[in-house]
Amino acid sequence: MIQSMTGFGKSVLSLPDKHLSIEIKSLNSKSIDINTRIPLAYREKELDFRKFIAEKLVRGKVDFSIYVENIGAQTPSKINENIVKSYIEQMRSIVDGDLTELLKMAVRMPDALQSTSDAISVEEFEIIYNHINLAIAELQKFRIQEGKVLEKDFVLRIGLIGQYLQQVENFDTERLALIRERLEKAVAEIQNVDANRFEQELIFYLEKLDITEEKIRLKKHLDYFLETLTSDESNGRKLSFVAQEIGREINTLGSKANFAPMQQLVVQMKDELEKIKEQVLNVL
Structure with a gap:
């Protein structure tokens, strides 16, 4: 199951002299990138907070904030x-x-x-860690929900590419027949053509335009993309790699097509693939 890198989590806690609100927001990023906004009193633990969050969230541009409202008689x-x-x-x-x-x-x-606050106790930091964990858990639930939306969209678009591929296969016989007919008409206007040599060259030319291997590989890549979506090892980098392989086969189909209706289908495939690539950037 895939997860989105987009998410938001929040946890609120009350201490005898203050209220704390802990918020964590994440967006897509190639690696983990954490920005913090925390009061001076908690800065001594900033590196520990960063490490704790990085281990839990793995990837994403993360904004981590702690907001404090003092309710005690003494001002900070x-x-x-x-x-x-x-x-x-x-x-x-x-x-x-x-x-x-x-x-x-x-x-x-x-x-x-000048600050009048006492040093933060070990017990208070333990409570804060627990609530950071709660905020992270809420964010991860958000990521899972967004991941389901992305998965549904991926399945739809991979299915559309598969439908276009089926139409390409339906056009293939007609395409080769028209290419052969066009070449034969052109050669008919030329005198003294060796029929055997022409047939050999024609077969060689049609073999260069053959897209059987591309159709088979593209079908396998589409199936593998769907398989990867539901695997335990699914992640954005792997899906991005498979999408690149899909794009390579679609481009080869386009370069070999030499047939307008088939090239139109290739354009539609590329359009769906670009939408997939854009969304893959949001996958954890």
């Missing part, structure tokens, strides 16, 4: 009065400004605010 930071006063005095020596405006500028300067 306080004004560093001495530093703020120093900034105001320095600015007053440069410009004669309103005290309120200078204060607004001073509190934005470095070290104007």
Whole structure:
């Protein structure tokens, strides 16, 4: 069963002095690419968070966020009065400004605010890990649901390519007969043609236009794509490789066709295959 790389998961927890909301969002990417948005108090664990998420999600462009709402009586930071006063005095020596405006500028300067939060306990980090895991589980459910949608679309488009291939096979006898007739008319206008030599050259030419092997290989690739969809080893990279092989056979059919109705079918096959390739990029 395939999974999409697109997903979203969220988990909310309440601690005695704060509420935390943990969110994880993923989109398609060739590898794992994690962006974090977490409060300063939790930065010491950022690398561990990244490793934990990477092991679970494998691939995708991932946005990981922790939002904190403090509900305790104590604020997470306080004004560093001495530093703020120093900034105001320095600015007053440069410009004669309103005290309120200078204060607004001073509190934005470095070290104007200092954290009053205690160190995060081991128990709190364990709780956070559990809720990260819950958010990941929710995201993975989302990925599975999206994967089912992708699988349904793949089955539809592979089926359409198979139908076009059947129509190509139906045209093949007519195509070769018309090519032979066209060549015979052209040669009939030429005098002193060796009939035996002409027949040999005609057979050689028709063999070059023969698409039997391409039809067989294309059918096998289509079947293998469907088989891979439902296998335990199914993944976006493998499906992408099979899609490339399908494209190679379709291109060869187009180059050998030399018959307008068949070439139109090849164009329709390519159109469906391009849609498959676009969607394969979203498969985990």
